[in-house]
Amino acid sequence: MFQRFVISIFFAVLAVPSFAGDVLVPVVTGTAGNRTFRTTIAVTNGTKTAAQCVFTYRSLGRADHPLVSNETIAAGQVRVYEDFLVEVDAAGTIRVGCTDGVELVTRLQESSDAGKTFRAGRLFRPFLADHVIKEGAPHTTRAATDVAIAEVAGKPVHVEVSAANFGGVEYAHAAYDVPPYALRIVSLADVLQKLSATDVTVTVSGKGAIVIGKETREPALANVALHRTEAQKAPQVVALSAPPSSSVIAMLGISSFKAAPFVEPMTGDIYMRDRWYDPHTGTFLSPDPEGYAGGANLYSYCHGDPVNCSDPTGRLGDGGDLRADFRAKENAELQRRAAAWCRANPVECAKREVRGGAIMRGIGGAGQTVAGVSAFSATGPLPEPVTKTFGAITAARGIENIGTAAIEFWTGEPRDTGTRRVMYLALIKAGQSPAQASRISGWAETGLDVATSLGSGYIAARAQQLNALVELRIAYETDVRSLSTIQQQLAAAGRTEEEIARALSAQRRSIGIQYKDLTPAAERESIYARNLTKYGDQYGPTVDYLRSQGKTWAQIIESAQTPSGADILPPAVASHPDYVRYTGSAKLQ
Amino acid sequence: MITLRVRGAFAQLAEFDPDSKRIDNRKRAPGEAVRTSGWIGRIGNDEVLFYKHGGALYLFIRGRTFPANGTQAHLTAQGKTRRFELRHDGDSLLDLTYSTPTISPPINDVLSPGESEEDYDYALFLKNVLNDPARMAVCLEAWA
Numbered sequence: 126m127f128q129r130f131v132i133s134i135f136f137a138v139l140a141v142p143s144f145a146g147d148v149l150v151p152v153v154t155g156t157a158g159n160r161t162f163r164t165t166i167a168v169t170n171g172t173k174t175a176a177q178c179v180f181t182y183r184s185l186g187r188a189d190h191p192l193v194s195n196e197t198i199a200a201g202q203v204r205v206y207e208d209f210l211v212e213v214d215a216a217g218t219i220r221v222g223c224t225d226g227v228e229l230v231t232r233l234q235e236s237s238d239a240g241k242t243f244r245a246g247r248l249f250r251p252f253l254a255d256h257v258i259k260e261g262a263p264h265t266t267r268a269a270t271d272v273a274i275a276e277v278a279g280k281p282v283h284v285e286v287s288a289a290n291f292g293g294v295e296y297a298h299a300a301y302d303v304p305p306y307a308l309r310i311v312s313l314a315d316v317l318q319k320l321s322a323t324d325v326t327v328t329v330s331g332k333g334a335i336v337i338g339k340e341t342r343e344p345a346l347a348n349v350a351l352h353r354t355e356a357q358k359a360p361q362v363v364a365l366s367a368p369p370s371s372s373v374i375a376m377l378g379i380s381s382f383k384a385a386p387f388v389e390p391m392t393g394d395i396y397m398r399d400r401w402y403d404p405h406t407g408t409f410l411s412p413d414p415e416g417y418a419g420g421a422n423l424y425s426y427c428h429g430d431p432v433n434c435s436d437p438t439g440r441l442g443d444g445g446d447l448r449a450d451f452r453a454k455e456n457a458e459l460q461r462r463a464a465a466w467c468r469a470n471p472v473e474c475a476k477r478e479v480r481g482g483a484i485m486r487g488i489g490g491a492g493q494t495v496a497g498v499s500a501f502s503a504t505g506p507l508p509e510p511v512t513k514t515f516g517a518i519t520a521a522r523g524i525e526n527i528g529t530a531a532i533e534f535w536t537g538e539p540r541d542t543g544t545r546r547v548m549y550l551a552l553i554k555a556g557q558s559p560a561q562a563s564r565i566s567g568w569a570e571t572g573l574d575v576a577t578s579l580g581s582g583y584i585a586a587r588a589q590q591l592n593a594l595v596e597l598r599i600a601y602e603t604d605v606r607s608l609s610t611i612q613q614q615l616a617a618a619g620r621t622e623e624e625i626a627r628a629l630s631a632q633r634r635s636i637g638i639q640y641k642d643l644t645p646a647a648e649r650e651s652i653y654a655r656n657l658t659k660y661g662d663q664y665g666p667t668v669d670y671l672r673s674q675g676k677t678w679a680q681i682i683e684s685a686q687t688p689s690g691a692d693i694l695p696p697a698v699a700s701h702p703d704y705v706r707y708t709g710s711a712k713l714q
Numbered sequence: 715m716i717t718l719r720v721r722g723a724f725a726q727l728a729e730f731d732p733d734s735k736r737i738d739n740r741k742r743a744p745g746e747a748v749r750t751s752g753w754i755g756r757i758g759n760d761e762v763l764f765y766k767h768g769g770a771l772y773l774f775i776r777g778r779t780f781p782a783n784g785t786q787a788h789l790t791a792q793g794k795t796r797r798f799e800l801r802h803d804g805d806s807l808l809d810l811t812y813s814t815p816t817i818s819p820p821i822n823d824v825l826s827p828g829e830s831e832e833d834y835d836y837a838l839f840l841k842n843v844l845n846d847p848a849r850m851a852v853c854l855e856a857w858a
Contacts, residue, residue, distance in 0.1 A: 633827045648819045655819075656826060659833070661724035665826030666833065672856040673719065673750065674832070674839065675849030684828045690820075 147222040149275040149335065173200045178223040198223070218275065256335050258284075263330035274311060275335040276303045284331035286311055303334060476537030487530035493523030493578050500581035503588030505595075505701045512584050519581040522574055545570045594643070595701045601640040602688040602707070608632055609686050622678035629685035630668045637664060643690065716765055717748055717858070721755030721836050728754045732767050735777065749858040755836040757798055758812040764840060766857040771850060773840075775800065775807050782850065787841040798837040812837070 176198045258264045276282050281304050288297040303309045329336045467474035501516025522544065529542045541549070545566045552562035608629050615625045641649055653663040660666050666674075671681050698704055720726035720739070727748065729738045742748070752765030763774035764782070771782035780802045788799040794814050800807040814835075821829045832839035843849045 630828070637827055644819075652819050652826060657724075659722050659724060666828045669856075671828050672852060673753075675843045675846070675853040675856070676828075677848055677852055681828065684830075687827075689827055689829075 147220050149273070150219045150221065172225070175199050176224045178221055181220045181222075258282075258329065258331050258334045258336060264336040265329075273336070274301065274303055274309045274329060274331075276305055281305055282331045282334045284329050284334055286329050303331075479537050479539050480534050482539075483530040483533035486526050486533070489574075490523045490526030490530060493526060493574065493581075494520050495523075496578055496581040496585055497521070497523055499585035499588070503584050504703075505591045505697045506584055506587035512588075515577060515580045515584055518573075519577040522577060526574075542570065544573070591697055591701065592703075594695075595698055595704050597640060597643055598694070598698055598704060599707045601636065601643060604636050604640075605633065605686060605688040608636075612682060612686065622682070626678040626681040626685070627668055629682055630671075633685040634664050716751045716767060718752050718754040718763060718765055719750045721753055722834075730754070730763060730765065730774070732772075732774075732779065735774070735779075737761075737763075751858045752853075753836070753839075757808070757837045757840075758810040760808060760810065762808070762836065762840070764843075766854060769854070771853060773800070773807070778807070780807060782844060785844055787837075787844040789837055789841040796835075796837065798841070800840075 178196045178198060180196060256264065274284050274286075281302060284301050284303060286299045286301065299311065301309055301311060467477075497516045497518070497520025499516070500512055500519060503512050503516070506512070525542050525544060529540055533540050548566040548569050549562045552565055553559065557565065611632060612625055612629060615628060620628075644652065656665045657663045660670050668681060671684075676684075716730045716732060718728040718730055720728055725742050727740050727742050727750070729740060730736070737754070751767070752763065752771075754761065754763045754765075756762070760776060763772075765772055765774070773780045773782055773785060785800060785802045785807070788797075788801075790797045791814065792811075795811050796814055797809070797811045799809045817831070817834050821831070821834065832842055843853060
């Protein structure tokens with residue numbers, strides 16, 4: 126059965142003392158799975174001077190693309206942001222930081238499911254500096270209702286919540302993992318379970334989290350907020366600001382606050398959760414079918430915490446990850462907004478495009494330079510004039526591209542490289558039209574870069590392989606030649622020729638196995654198979670085989686000390702300066 | 715009955731009766747460690763046996779048996795072919811031309827220390843051993 130929830134969240138202002146701290150509010154808006162979410166924010170400036178508020182939205186668990194909006198709220202004004210971020214499918218937290226005078230907010234949320242409508246309010250308090258948990262310094266608060274734990278540093282935190290009575294005896298404990306930029310509301314009812322929650326001490330330990338104590342879920346606050354909003358007839362629409370920086374595209378969508386849908390037109394009653402609330406009497410007209418044991422958050426899944434969880438119970442219907450769903454939609458929205466911004470700001474957009482291209486060109490140029498220098502200094506894979514030429518051209522092109530990219534980035538204007546300019550002028554001189562010359566020189570430059578980069582990359586890679594092979598070969602020959610020392614030691618110890626031959630042969634076989642990478646894998650497997658057929662041993666002739674061939678012990682000893690494979694060495698290895706130097710010194714010894 | 719190793723095939727053995735000149739091939743049983751008395755292999759189209767019998771080394775070629783002592787072996791290379799000659803007391807036992815064996819992958823590899831070309835060219839092996847008394851002595855010592 127396709128189920129659909131509609132949850133709206135709005136905040137209103139209560140007459141409480143002013144504060145200087147920020148407020149953190151979870152936000153869910155847009156659609157996910159079968160459900161639709163809406164967020165509405167109302168902020169009131171109860172003072173006689175204008176207040177500045179900064180709204181920073183961060184997607185859950187994500188440090189990039191913070192959405193920032195700077196708002197001015199006039200004195201005595203109620204600023205209502207309905208359908209906050211409604212154009213962005215979002216799940217995360219909004220941090221509201223205002224100058225003194227902007228007061229406490231509550232949340233009223235609504236959802237519908239198969240004709241049933243739910244509504245509840247939540248009060249969000251500001252957090253102060255001493256609410257931030259420092260490493261090794263657990264936060265203790267005396268709380269009568271809920272505790273909000275927010276993560277604002279962009280790193281996940283693990284928090285332990287314990288409740289103790291006045292005697293200091295712990296009688297309840299719970300642990301939570303809070304993702305980056307998430308706000309988890311811990312209901313004391315969850316922690317204390319069936320114990321009555323009176324005045325308890327809650328200790329939260331963790332690092333980087335913010336603890337906001339005494340959160341309330343009193344639905345009546347929403348009602349009060351609603352009436353205040355209605356009464357003050359606050360200005361409803363605020364214009365969108367320009368993007369604050371090139372990297373921040375999307376902005377907060379703002380529209381009018383709609384309180385009316387929450388009020389039953391015939392009776393004036395307000396629907397909260399799934400029961401009617403009478404604002405005149407302050408009482409509910411029907412019993413709460415679920416009670417508040419599970420917390421006042423009326424999202425019917427995730428223990429009332431849709432921001433922090435991914436619907437582990439599967440009640441989402443499609444069983445998907447709510448956050449992933451939001452994330453995908455949010456990304457799509459960011460792209461859409463970027464395109465819209467470009468249409469509105471074509472010049473800036475063009476510059477941004479040029480700068481983006483310049484960054485890519487610069488990165489490519491850096492890669493070219495590295496490849497060119499590597500090829501220039503490479504030894505062995507190709508004749509030196511070839512490697513030097515490829516390396517020099519590639520490095521020069523890389524440096525030229527970096528320089529051009531730097532100019533493009535600085536000016537925001539596209540710019541040809543000197544090489545392309547020379548080619549262009551030559552083509553013009555040869556009779557090509559400017560358009561043709563531009564096109565051909567562009568392709569030629571790209572072709573030149575691709576060819577030289579690939580060539581230099583190949584040279585550098587081959588040189589690296591060759592160096593490794595030469596190094597391995599030298600190590601192998603050194604080890605084989607060192608067997609003569611073992612022979613001398615065994616002879617000095619009075620061992621017979623046969624004993625020495627058998628010992629050296631065994632040692633030599635282990636060296637062959639150790640340096641098996643000197644033989645390409647395919648060839649090695651072929652040799653293994655052949656040896657098995659011929660000698661009954663994949664590693665080649667055994668001592669007994671050699672004896673059956675009439676080989677003397679002295680011959681076996683000598684062959685064990687002779688590095689093999691020298692006559693089949695790849696020419697690039699045999700002529701490599703390091704190897705030539707090594708074999709020269711080996712002969713001298 | 716003399717047990718011989720077959721050139722190039724570890725899993726094969728041959729039983730040779732010096733009296734009846736009968737040769738029976740058989741497979742080596744898994745894990746069978748048998749001490750053999752010599753070799754049997756082909757040079758061109760001829761089957762050549764080189765074995766120890768009664769404390770001496772012999773050659774058996776084209777139905778005839780000759781003592782290895784006093785047998786001269788010659789091997790000459792002409793392009794991609796080789797000519798192998800065996801003579802005993804002036805008699806030509808064998809004179810044939812064969813293609814130089816192709817060895818691929820190359821044998822001179824780090825994985826196979828001790829290998830040499832004579833492991834792939836039976837005629838070369840016979841020439842080297844028959845012309846080297848020290849190796850003849852090793853054969854007498856190593857073979858059953």
